[in-house]
Amino acid sequence: MGMMRNRPFTDILARLRTAGLRPTRQRLALGKLLFADGNRHVTAEMLHEEAVDNKIQVSLATVYNTLNQFTDAGLLREVVVESGRSYFDTNTSEHHHIFHVDNGALEDLSDDSMRLVELPVLPEGTQLERVDIVIRVRNSN
Amino acid sequence: MGMMRNRPFTDILARLRTAGLRPTRQRLALGKLLFADGNRHVTAEMLHEEAVDNKIQVSLATVYNTLNQFTDAGLLREVVVESGRSYFDTNTSEHHHIFHVDNGALEDLSDDSMRLVELPVLPEGTQLERVDIVIRVRNSN
DNA sequence: GTGTTTGCAAAGTGTTTGCAATTTA
DNA sequence: TAAATTGCAAACACTTTGCAAACAC
Secondary structure, eight states, X not given: OHHHHHHHHHHHHHHHHHHTOOOOHHHHHHHHHHHTTSOOEEOHHHHHHHHHHTTOOOOHHHHHHHHHHHHHTTSOXXXXXXXXXXXXXSOOSSOEEEEETTTTEEEEXXXXXXXXXXXXXXXXXXXXXXXXXXXXXXXXX | OHHHHHHHHHHHHHHHHHHTOOOOHHHHHHHHHHHTTSOOEEOHHHHHHHHHXXXXXXXXXXXXXXXXXXXXTTSOEEEEEETTEEEEESOOSSOEEEEETTTOOEEEEOGGGOOBSXXXXXXXXXXXXXXXEEEEEEEOO
């Protein structure tokens, strides 16, 4: 039972080690914020603000670097919904998104609620990297 | 037959008028580049370069402004495939895209080659704005 | 100790904006 | 001539980078 308490932290330590990233104070703290509470979608700005609010001393540049390193290591996935802002998703499995254009909120979509009938024929000499589906919604009032 | 030659230009003049945009030299020239040859996907930078190559005197700022005005007027549609770069599509009907991650090329997908089984249930209080599907491919060698 | 990571500030992208000069109607 | 548009340069938002100081192992 007591072990449960520490699982997130321990988990992150292991994740970083596996990814070949030194578990520095900043990476551990950011990882804790990112992975402790299930699926999250954050921008660098959002995560930095959250870190500051939690009295974690880390620069915005390091947040950017960390998000990119986590993404390269497969711990995060980048989601493109708006030009000029990068979102990072803690859910790296294949799935799609709902994007709220009014407030910039992004949520996962359970994969089974939606699926493509069939993939189109890909252009000659290309291979599929991934299919991105974004359902864009706005407040209906 | 002779009339065919001028159709694109005349068409653009009419489009601009309908959209309430004064048909200035720059807008007409950019519109001609955009709409003369069927469906195109351009960034501001690309269109500006093309204009310069065609001896059309227009500033990059005006290209940006024009692309935004055309988009607001429904003559273009913005497509988000990469954070940090905006693409504009001359095809404003409902359709999806193939994005070549290696070279940044973007192409339309015929709508019938692909379709969603069903839309997910939208969050309470929201309405659908649009569904964006991007098939990301890379060179397979 | 050695190599890695951090933080800052500076530089880099892509895009928007203020305003005087120009153009359109 | 009145109102809209252009072009430039400056400002912007977001992101990356160079390098000295701090840190991990």
